[in-house]
Amino acid sequence: MPSKDQAVELELLIKLQDIQAKIREIEKSTNAIPQNIELIQSGLERSKEEIEQTQKLHQSLESQLRSYENEIVDRDEKLKQYQGQLLTVKTNIEYAAMLKQIDSLKRMNEETGEQIFHVEEEMERLRESRAEKETAYKITKEECDAKVKEQRKELDEIQKEIEKLKSQAKTLRAKISPRLLSIFERISRARDGIAVVLANGGICQGCYTSIRPQVFDEIRRGGSIVQCESCSRILFYDVNS
Numbered sequence: 001m002p003s004k005d006q007a008v009e010l011e012l013l014i015k016l017q018d019i020q021a022k023i024r025e026i027e028k029s030t031n032a033i034p035q036n037i038e039l040i041q042s043g044l045e046r047s048k049e050e051i052e053q054t055q056k057l058h059q060s061l062e063s064q065l066r067s068y069e070n071e072i073v074d075r076d077e078k079l080k081q082y083q084g085q086l087l088t089v090k091t092n093i094e095y096a097a098m099l100k101q102i103d104s105l106k107r108m109n110e111e112t113g114e115q116i117f118h119v120e121e122e123m124e125r126l127r128e129s130r131a132e133k134e135t136a137y138k139i140t141k142e143e144c145d146a147k148v149k150e151q152r153k154e155l156d157e158i159q160k161e162i163e164k165l166k167s168q169a170k171t172l173r174a175k176i177s178p179r180l181l182s183i184f185e186r187i188s189r190a191r192d193g194i195a196v197v198l199a200n201g202g203i204c205q206g207c208y209t210s211i212r213p214q215v216f217d218e219i220r221r222g223g224s225i226v227q228c229e230s231c232s233r234i235l236f237y238d239v240n241s
């Protein structure tokens with residue numbers, strides 16, 4: 001293989017390595033976005049649940065109120081009945097017993113009336129609280145929706161950028177010989193994406209092992225693909241470094 005081609009391929013490998021590093025870095029930065037969106041949405045969901053709970057509590061108080069009102073209606077009917085019977089009782093004892101029952105029903109109605117008052121107060125409090133929560137929810141939802149939209153837009157832009165880089169990487173790969181590319185990919189996978197490193201100063205910048213002078217000369221001449229004898233990374237010499 002002519003040495004000029006090797007130098008070109010080495011340059012292509014370095015470019016490919018840079019692009020792959022960039023892709024990894026960008027992908028890492030996007031990892032947080034779906035989590036952010038989920039966090040925003042779950043916060044909103046909690047506020048919604050709180051409103052629903054308030055609503056449920058209000059409904060249960062409403063049914064309690066109806067049952068109290070029914071109790072009063074029932075007792076009123078009984079009262080009417082007893083008051084009619086008062087006119088027909090024959091003895092004083094019967095009369096006194098009837099009056100006692102009427103008094104007791106009236107007292108119970110007063111107590112129930114008191115309970116209704118408290119339930120209505122509580123319902124009013126819940127209505128106010130729910131209205132406040134709904135207003136707050138509406139504002140929060142608008143803010144959250146905007147935030148989610150922003151995050152999705154960001155993710156979309158980043159994904160486009162990644163696609164662009166991947167397509168550049170693909171173009172580069174097509175220009176590199178399959179054998180060299182396969183060595184590069186293997187080392188890259190094993191060495192955290194760093195397969196090509198500087199050899200300036202006679203030291204492998206990947207594992208900091210000294211390179212034998214004979215090998216270093218070969219790298220400096222720049223005509224061949226040389227791997228570090230210690231870490232297998234492909235070494236190159238940068239005249240500008």
Ligand SMILES: [Zn+2]
Nearest residue numbers: 204207228231
């Ligand atoms: Zn090395």
